Amino acid sequence: MSRHLKRDLVILVCVALVVAWANGDLKDLLGIPGWQSYAVRIINMCAINAVLALSLNLVNGFTGQFSLGHAGFMALGAYTTALLTMDMAAKDRVFFMTPLVEPLRNLTLPFLPALVLAGIVAGLFSLLVGVPALRLRGDYLGIATLGFAEIIRLIIQNVRKVTNGALGLKGIPPVVNLWWTLGSAFVCYLMLRNFLASSYGRAFKSIRENETAAQAMGIDLFKHKLLSFFISSFWAGVGGGLLASLLTTIDPVQFKFPLTFQVLLTVVLGGMGSLSGSIIAAGIVTYLMEFLRVVEETHYWGSITIPGIPGLRMVIFSLALVVVVVWYPKGLMGDRELTVAGIKGVLGRVRQRLRIKGGRPA
Amino acid sequence: MQLSMFFQHLANAISLGSLYSLVAIGYTMVYGILRLINFAHGDLLMLAAYIVYYGRGMFHLPWVPSILLAILLTAAIGIIVERSAYRPLRDSPRTTILISAIGVSFLVENLGLVLFGGRPQPFPLPVFFDSGSAQEIGGVRIENVTFAIPVVTLVLLYVLLHIVHRTKTGMAMRAVAKDFDTARLMGIDVNRIVATTFAIGSALAAVGGIMWGMKFPQINPLMGMMPGMKCFIAAVFGGIGNIQGAVIGGFILGVAEIMIVAFLPSISGYRDAFAFVILIGTLLLRPTGLIGEKVAEKV
Numbered sequence: 001m002s003r004h005l006k007r008d009l010v011i012l013v014c015v016a017l018v019v020a021w022a023n024g025d026l027k028d029l030l031g032i033p034g035w036q037s038y039a040v041r042i043i044n045m046c047a048i049n050a051v052l053a054l055s056l057n058l059v060n061g062f063t064g065q066f067s068l069g070h071a072g073f074m075a076l077g078a079y080t081t082a083l084l085t086m087d088m089a090a091k092d093r094v095f096f097m098t099p100l101v102e103p104l105r106n107l108t109l110p111f112l113p114a115l116v117l118a119g120i121v122a123g124l125f126s127l128l129v130g131v132p133a134l135r136l137r138g139d140y141l142g143i144a145t146l147g148f149a150e151i152i153r154l155i156i157q158n159v160r161k162v163t164n165g166a167l168g169l170k171g172i173p174p175v176v177n178l179w180w181t182l183g184s185a186f187v188c189y190l191m192l193r194n195f196l197a198s199s200y201g202r203a204f205k206s207i208r209e210n211e212t213a214a215q216a217m218g219i220d221l222f223k224h225k226l227l228s229f230f231i232s233s234f235w236a237g238v239g240g241g242l243l244a245s246l247l248t249t250i251d252p253v254q255f256k257f258p259l260t261f262q263v264l265l266t267v268v269l270g271g272m273g274s275l276s277g278s279i280i281a282a283g284i285v286t287y288l289m290e291f292l293r294v295v296e297e298t299h300y301w302g303s304i305t306i307p308g309i310p311g312l313r314m315v316i317f318s319l320a321l322v323v324v325v326v327w328y329p330k331g332l333m334g335d336r337e338l339t340v341a342g343i344k345g346v347l348g349r350v351r352q353r354l355r356i357k358g359g360r361p362a
Numbered sequence: 363m364q365l366s367m368f369f370q371h372l373a374n375a376i377s378l379g380s381l382y383s384l385v386a387i388g389y390t391m392v393y394g395i396l397r398l399i400n401f402a403h404g405d406l407l408m409l410a411a412y413i414v415y416y417g418r419g420m421f422h423l424p425w426v427p428s429i430l431l432a433i434l435l436t437a438a439i440g441i442i443v444e445r446s447a448y449r450p451l452r453d454s455p456r457t458t459i460l461i462s463a464i465g466v467s468f469l470v471e472n473l474g475l476v477l478f479g480g481r482p483q484p485f486p487l488p489v490f491f492d493s494g495s496a497q498e499i500g501g502v503r504i505e506n507v508t509f510a511i512p513v514v515t516l517v518l519l520y521v522l523l524h525i526v527h528r529t530k531t532g533m534a535m536r537a538v539a540k541d542f543d544t545a546r547l548m549g550i551d552v553n554r555i556v557a558t559t560f561a562i563g564s565a566l567a568a569v570g571g572i573m574w575g576m577k578f579p580q581i582n583p584l585m586g587m588m589p590g591m592k593c594f595i596a597a598v599f600g601g602i603g604n605i606q607g608a609v610i611g612g613f614i615l616g617v618a619e620i621m622i623v624a625f626l627p628s629i630s631g632y633r634d635a636f637a638f639v640i641l642i643g644t645l646l647l648r649p650t651g652l653i654g655e656k657v658a659e660k661v
């Protein structure tokens with residue numbers, strides 16, 4: 001960052017201004033109203049999905065360990081955030097069947113510590129899961145992590161004293177706004193980017209390329225896999241916490257395997273091993289999820305009625321995953337990154353080609 | 363607990379176990395040949411149940427043709443899935459094919475939701491398997507379908523073992539499972555053998571699905587998800603790639619699941635977690651399964 005510090009700061013300030021505008025913060029100061037709540041909500045979802053995709057990509061794309069347990073860690077984060085931010089009255093309203101255990105009942109934290117704790121709880125559980133599971137490889141690891149996620153979900157569903165069981169939690173304070181979601185995505189991106197540029201990140205990539213060779217070069221496979229899994233789960237927990245606060249209601253059924261599927265779809269679409277790919281794909285997938293609602297609604301054009309087909313969106317998305325995997329296994333970005341220099345290079349080449357076409361060779 | 367109660371549970375357990383075995387065989391055969399977890403296998407079970415449902419309800423076919431149609435169509439769909447989603451990726455990393463398989467599974471489930479609707483449908487029952495028709499043996503009431511499932515499983519297992527061990531195609535299958543490339547060098551049409559394997563596995567899943575519908579006569583587009591997962595676990599538990607192992611694994615899983623719910627009702631909420639605990643335990647303690655052979659991981 002230091003080389004382009006001025007440029008980056010300018011970009012950052014501009015983005016911050018736009019966020020402030022969208023969030024409605026300029027309303028009191030300058031009288032400029034914020035963006036429509038629908039648009040804001042989609043951007044919030046984009047940012048949360050970006051956090052989730054980035055974190056899954058760290059394990060699946062950069063470390064080459066195929067994990068399918070994201071939904072479980074998201075559930076842990078979501079429940080931790082919810083239980084720590086709800087006040088006592090809200091908790092008593094929800095826990096009418098089985099009262100909540102005592103220290104949790106009258107414990108209410110501000111959002112930031114709750115969110116960090118959500119990440120830490122998910123991270124600690126990931127160590128519990130990772131110590132046995134990360135001895136496995138490839139597809140077995142995927143199935144084992146899927147199993148652990150399902151076990152976590154079933155525990156949440158059954159420990160009613162803490163989680164209210166299948167009834168779920170309602171009335172979670174809707175604290176999140178664009179600052180929280182985009183801020184988390186930004187911090188997550190920066191952290192992963194810098195981490196991947198460090199010696200740890202290089203070790204992760206070498207494990208992905210060839211475990212045996214990495215081991216021969218003196219890399220402690222287990223330690224690095226576990227570290228990657230921990231960071232990934234930490235951010236999955238944070239993402240789950242953000243989601244809980246955005247949705248304000250959570251229940252165990254939400255965190256079944258289809259949730260992991262959606263994150264996996266984003267990662268594969270963006271390219272396994274590309275941070276910017278994950279962010280772009282998170283935007284595309286989230287936007288399409290909303291945009292494609294069109295196909296599920298009934299349309300009336302004069303006398304013609306086009307019936308909507310509920311559920312068609314997921315058909316399109318699962319088909320998209322198969323098509324991408326079979327024909328474009330690299331996804332949007334492969335393992336490349338979108339950088340300012342890269343964009344400049346592409347623009348330069350386009351300009352050069354245009355000049356040649358125009359009869360004035362560069 | 364009374365003895366008759368125990369036998370009642372045992373009968374249920376054996377019939378659930380046979381269902382698991384039937385579907386687990388398909389997993390184990392495909393894994394044995396392609397080293398692929400065919401995630402969509404459980405969803406073929408759902409498709410077969412729906413084909414029978416529509417064959418009976420919409421086209422008023424008699425039982426035998428509608429069951430045969432379901433088996434044939436499901437086998438054909440299995441071949442199509444292999445051809446379109448797995449074969450192009452045969453040289454890709456295994457996780458890539460697994461992602462494709464997960465995609466196919468979700469595609470089939472969601473297509474099911476779109477085409478069949480999400481509401482559970484009552485599965486038609488032949489008179490012989492009607493819920494009223496049951497036998498009483500020593501105070502234990504056993505429904506006919508509970509009897510029929512293990513019998514069907516054993517007959518199909520016999521036929522399958524005959525195919526695998528006594529026919530030329532079966533020999534080719536074993537050769538492909540042992541060494542894909544060498545089998546090709548020996549002049550075996552590998553693609554045909556893989557397609558045959560998918561057809562047989564899918565046909566078994568179809569029978570499993572129809573029996574499933576008869577035992578739990580309510581079908582919905584997501585019904586294949588959990589059985590699919592559990593049967594895969596049964597296959598791993600028994601020793602993946604090994605047909606007898608899949609059958610034993612399926613039986614043990616089914617019996618254990620029913621018995622745990624029967625004897626320890628306080629943890630019955632964790633019923634579905636139990637299979638995953640077995641999976642993780644197996645993978646960590648004895649990755650080759652109960653009767654799997656030891657294979658050195660090639661670097």
